[in-house]
Amino acid sequence: QKEVEQDPGPLSVPEGAIVSLNCTYSNSAFQYFMWYRQYSRKGPELLMYTYSSGNKEDGRFTAQVDKSSKYISLFIRDSQPSDSATYLCAMSPLGGAQKLVFGQGTRLTINP
């Protein structure tokens, strides 16, 4: 079983739709969960960061972590064409100089 699994998509939705992106993981030691946005041939850009379980909201973005199910989600409300990108989930077991383990990334297209 892969440590982090993420449906690569592609996912295509109309502008204004609510988008749900998900990752599952197998390592129960993961404590820190991040979502990155990556445009083609660019560096990952940190969108959301969550520690342990719970929800976090930032503008149109909401991150959820369910540690009991080993499942994390990113919701995008009122999606815009500029949200079209690849979304990467990443997680690490502890703070400090800990490696991030990434999912495959989900390619998202928002159609005007």
Add this chain to the structure above:
Amino acid sequence: EPEVTQTPSHQVTQMGQEVILRCVPISNHLYFYWYRQILGQKVEFLVSFYNNEISEKSEIFDDQFSVERPDGSNFTLKIRSTKLEDSAMYFCALGGVAPTYEQYFGPGTRLTVT
């Protein structure tokens, strides 16, 4: 959010040649990381560097790879004898500082080995 620049943006080299990829953090940081992303694949951890020492490295980071901070500001990744399979995007990341431990990535260097 910390700013990171990486040079060069694109490097083409022949198999067997040595390459040095550079990361320049705009502000002071304690933790540095290198990741790579082969085209179409996931981002993979290579090495973390703290207090001028390697704190963790992956199986990918074999004897062909080395990292250092030669002048206290630049952070470099050296590949001694490049292979075709080293072709990838290489990302430097900073951060991992309490209490949030967020990591911020640079724009990357695209390495093409021919």
